Amino acid sequence: MIPTPTATLHIGFLLFPEVTQLDLTGPVQILSRVPGAKIHLVWKAIEPVMTDAGFSINPTTTFADCPQLDVLCVPGGVGVVPLINDPVTIAFLQKQAAKARYISSVCTGSIVLGAAGLLEGYESACHWSWLHLLPELGARPVAQRVVRDRNRISGGGVTSGIDFGLTLAAELAGEEAARLIQLGVEYDPRPPFDCGSPAAAGPEREAIVRGRNEKGVLLARAAIERLKS
Numbered sequence: 001m002i003p004t005p006t007a008t009l010h011i012g013f014l015l016f017p018e019v020t021q022l023d024l025t026g027p028v029q030i031l032s033r034v035p036g037a038k039i040h041l042v043w044k045a046i047e048p049v050m051t052d053a054g055f056s057i058n059p060t061t062t063f064a065d066c067p068q069l070d071v072l073c074v075p076g077g078v079g080v081v082p083l084i085n086d087p088v089t090i091a092f093l094q095k096q097a098a099k100a101r102y103i104s105s106v107c108t109g110s111i112v113l114g115a116a117g118l119l120e121g122y123e124s125a126c127h128w129s130w131l132h133l134l135p136e137l138g139a140r141p142v143a144q145r146v147v148r149d150r151n152r153i154s155g156g157g158v159t160s161g162i163d164f165g166l167t168l169a170a171e172l173a174g175e176e177a178a179r180l181i182q183l184g185v186e187y188d189p190r191p192p193f194d195c196g197s198p199a200a201a202g203p204e205r206e207a208i209v210r211g212r213n214e215k216g217v218l219l220a221r222a223a224i225e226r227l228k229s
Contacts, residue, residue, distance in 0.1 A: 009034060010067050010071070011031050011069065012041075012069040013041055014109070016043060016080075016083060018051070018078050020107060021051040026165060028041075030166055034169050039060070041058070042062070043059040046062055051077075063092045066096070070100060071101065071172070072103050073106065074104075074105045075106045076109040076126075078216040081220050083112045084111065085223050085227055090115060094117070104168065106154070106155040110124045114138060115227055119134070121138065123142045124149070126157075127157035128197070129210050136228075
């Protein structure tokens with residue numbers, strides 16, 4: 001039996017320039033179906049924000065107007081790099097995290113949580129090509145689709161945001177509610193290729209994708225060094 005919500009669940013996603021839109025929209029689609037959920041897409045201003053896919057998404061609220069969130073989530077994308085040294089964004093995350101029930105991320109969003117000091121001593125997932133940066137921010141990297149450590153829940157790269165969303169939905173509303181959401185969105189993945197992880201893809205393909213991500217990783221490392229200096 002699905003519990004009837006007794007209060008609104010405020011679920012907030014950081015929306016920022018060059019976000020990987022599926023990191024955001026995948027779990028948003030899942031969590032928007034949790035009974036009682038109200039989704040907030042939060043950024044500094046209310047103007048449309050350009051994603052890395054070449055289209056924009058509209059924030060629903062600003063840092064200043066955002067209510068206290070029950071769930072705080074930071075998605076990923078190369079746009080996380082400027083956030084590492086952005087005191088306004090970091091301060092917002094720290095303020096919200098102080099009272100949030102769950103502090104979460106998808107893909108490279110965990111790097112931003114780490115930069116805010118919110119993963120110190122916690123296990124966390126991240127995109128496989130950025131995972132090695134987490135120890136520099138006090139986190140313990142775990143190469144899994146979804147990682148749960150106390151009230152920190154993190155998803156791995158991009159598509160794992162859907163798995164993350166269902167995991168969190170079960171936490172918020174129970175497993176049966178999450179199962180019905182999964183059925184409702186027909187999440188029954190059967191990918192045409194077995195190439196979704198470095199182990200499955202093989203070293204040559206891994207090297208190609210790692211090379212494509214190298215610039216962002218190097219920029220993130222430099223930002224982390226500035227943060228620590």
